[in-house]
Amino acid sequence: MSLHPIFNIKNGELYVENVRVMDLVEKYGTPLHVISSNRIKQKYGELYSASTEYWKNTLICYAYKANPTLAILKLLHGLGAGAEVVSAGELYAARLIGVKHDKIVFNGVSKSPSELSDAISVQVGLLNIESLTELKLINDIASKLNIQVNLGVRINFDVPVRTHRYISTGMKFHKFGLGVNEAFEAYKLALKSKRIRVRGIHVHIGSQILTVYPFVKASNNLVSFAEKLYETLKLRLDLIDLGGGLGIQYSLEDKTFSPQEYCKNVFPIITEKIGTIFDDESIIILEPGRYLVGDAGILLTRVNYVKQIGDIKWVLVDAGMNDLIRPALYDALHRIVVVNKFDLPSVERYSVSGPICESADVFVRDYPLPKVDIGDILAILDTGAYGISMSSQYNCRPRAPIVMVEGEDVKLIRRRETYADIFMCDLNYR
């Protein structure tokens, strides 16, 4: 295996940054999420420098859904990131860690009236709508609260992307955004409202996208649409929100693109129009989630059993689909390394599975590994995004803790849940 960006080898042992992985296992137990703070900083820094090379007013709003652990949110906030939130809960987290209201983008296809009230009361920097009914609701709430709303419209331009069908979001058979005709209608209506400042345009075409071409296509569509807004409604928008979706390398076959390549291909499409159809002081907003945190995280798990049924050799570990659902939900591949045997050749093929009572609870099938024994520690790679955030307590399993590593320092940033945590909201059973 070529060395993963968060790993180092010292004295023949595997380290995350400068911390011996087996020390983490001994101290915190398994399953255990580990996240590399320096990797997040590096990814943020690379995207920030690449984008600001093309446009100084770029705001990177971290998509909280990828991993909303407060210490991670705080780290990104400290680097200058804004927040992309899709629920009142994520908005609460952004406020809790001190993100300024104007660096918050609120998205979501089915926001409740109370979520809209929260977003409007906080005066988020951009509230993107996804239906005409939502626009009316926002107008009513804003009038009642006597607050001006910074409004944007998420448009569905019917852009195909090559990714898992559950994380492609920008085609006309998806629920997301407004079709172009309805979107145009939304802008016209919004301009009539005293409570609405019409400022933004938003596209988000999907997640784990591995080529820049769909982003180029979406940006070209966005510009053509904005040209029409300018020509017919004299509207000059100033918040151009290009969404997230930048992919990472899960398997060695995944060919990703660099932030430089993304910005070089996408940004000029927009910046060329700043000063004409877009306002001179326009802000370009990006909403990456997975790109920032995905490959900064691993999930450590202990082997409980090894057994064979028919031709299949099963490695049964103590993490399950409740800890990481991506393989079960999306058929996603996460590479696996045997931490205490990382330098041994792969001589066997195993299916690695968890303790959950579901046949979907399989991390990898027919996967090459060194000979595995009970007590070995496996690292499931690239679990920083959509790992803990999509986790559950299914089978009454407490969620795993998270430690953040920075150089030689280790911080427990989320404790292991207890059995009492699992039942803390239950009532009326005595």
Ligand SMILES: Cc1ncc(COP(=O)(O)O)c(C=O)c1O
């Ligand atoms: C509107 C919006 N923005 C940003 C993201 C983040 O996507 P990713 O983690 O692929 O960058 C998502 C993910 O679903 C999204 O729906």
